[in-house]
Amino acid sequence: MPVADLPAVPAADAPRERAPAIWIFIALDCSSFGLFFLVFMAERMSQSALFDDSSRQLHTELGFLNACILITSSWLVAWANVVGRKGDFVQAKKLLAWGMAVAACFGVIKTLEYYEKLATGITVSSNEFFMFYYALTGIHFVHYLVGMVILGVLAQGPHRYAPPAEAHASYLKWLEGGSLYWHMVDLLWIFIFSLLYLMGAR
Amino acid sequence: MIGIDAAGPRNAWLLLLVISAVSFGAAEYFAQRHLAIAAIMAITAVKIIVILLRFMDIDRAPAGIRRYLFGWTFGCAGLIFALWWAGTA
Numbered sequence: 001m002p003v004a005d006l007p008a009v010p011a012a013d014a015p016r017e018r019a020p021a022i023w024i025f026i027a028l029d030c031s032s033f034g035l036f037f038l039v040f041m042a043e044r045m046s047q048s049a050l051f052d053d054s055s056r057q058l059h060t061e062l063g064f065l066n067a068c069i070l071i072t073s074s075w076l077v078a079w080a081n082v083v084g085r086k087g088d089f090v091q092a093k094k095l096l097a098w099g100m101a102v103a104a105c106f107g108v109i110k111t112l113e114y115y116e117k118l119a120t121g122i123t124v125s126s127n128e129f130f131m132f133y134y135a136l137t138g139i140h141f142v143h144y145l146v147g148m149v150i151l152g153v154l155a156q157g158p159h160r161y162a163p164p165a166e167a168h169a170s171y172l173k174w175l176e177g178g179s180l181y182w183h184m185v186d187l188l189w190i191f192i193f194s195l196l197y198l199m200g201a202r
Numbered sequence: 203m204i205g206i207d208a209a210g211p212r213n214a215w216l217l218l219l220v221i222s223a224v225s226f227g228a229a230e231y232f233a234q235r236h237l238a239i240a241a242i243m244a245i246t247a248v249k250i251i252v253i254l255l256r257f258m259d260i261d262r263a264p265a266g267i268r269r270y271l272f273g274w275t276f277g278c279a280g281l282i283f284a285l286w287w288a289g290t291a
Contacts, residue, residue, distance in 0.1 A: 190249050
């Protein structure tokens with residue numbers, strides 16, 4: 001058999017294609033949230049009336065508004081990626097700043113919601129539903145805050161003191177990774193919104 | 203996310219807003235809870251798939267991760283509905 005017809009065998013020391021770390025992180029983070037959702041549902045099985053009654057004490061409209069806010073912010077960040085790929089970093093920075101501004105409304109609404117709940121005496125120890133409510137939305141809120149910091153850093157644009165070609169390539173890589181993280185924050189809220197707010201609505 | 207055309211993310215954004223409103227309406231106004239919860243979880247799964255495809259451009263992710271996240275989405279939505287059903291029956 002001619003050498004050219006032999007199947008290609010990768011050399012032992014050839015670099016293997018690896019999944020980008022951000023995708024592995026997203027898969028693992030989604031898995032842990034998924035387990036959390038299933039534990040919530042398993043607990044709900046034995047006390048569905050309590051969970052439904054407690055869910056009705058949440059403001060479904062605010063959860064819906066927050067879902068729309070995160071979806072809109074996610075869109076602006078996705079758009080920033082599109083223009084960033086075309087090399088328009090000024091527009092990308094503007095879109096990221098708008099994405100952050102819209103997302104800030106999520107933080108304000110969530111904080112008001114926590115304040116209102118705590119003011120009426122609903123705390124983490126009120127019942128099992130609210131234990132899950134504070135845990136799930138609290139962990140998500142931490143993800144949200146980390147995402148806001150990432151967007152804030154990305155909104156500064158490419159590194160000014162590195163050679164442009166190198167700075168732009170590096171910036172695009174970070175923009176893609178940071179955006180993926182932000183979209184994950186959005187999709188986790190979509191599940192949390194359905195689970196906590198919609199499932200028990202009247 | 204990385205598509206070179208801005209219309210893709212924009213259309214996805216509009217679709218997501220519309221179906222979010224539909225699921226909100228289903229939760230608030232559907233009298234039959236089984237149907238309402240089935241609709242809510244189906245819409246949740248669709249929304250996540252749209253985000254994965256249109257915003258996150260999951261087609262560029264490694265095949266294993268892609269399959270896993272699709273499985274995670276449908277698995278979570280399906281199990282949540284099954285556990286809701288079991289807890290209500």
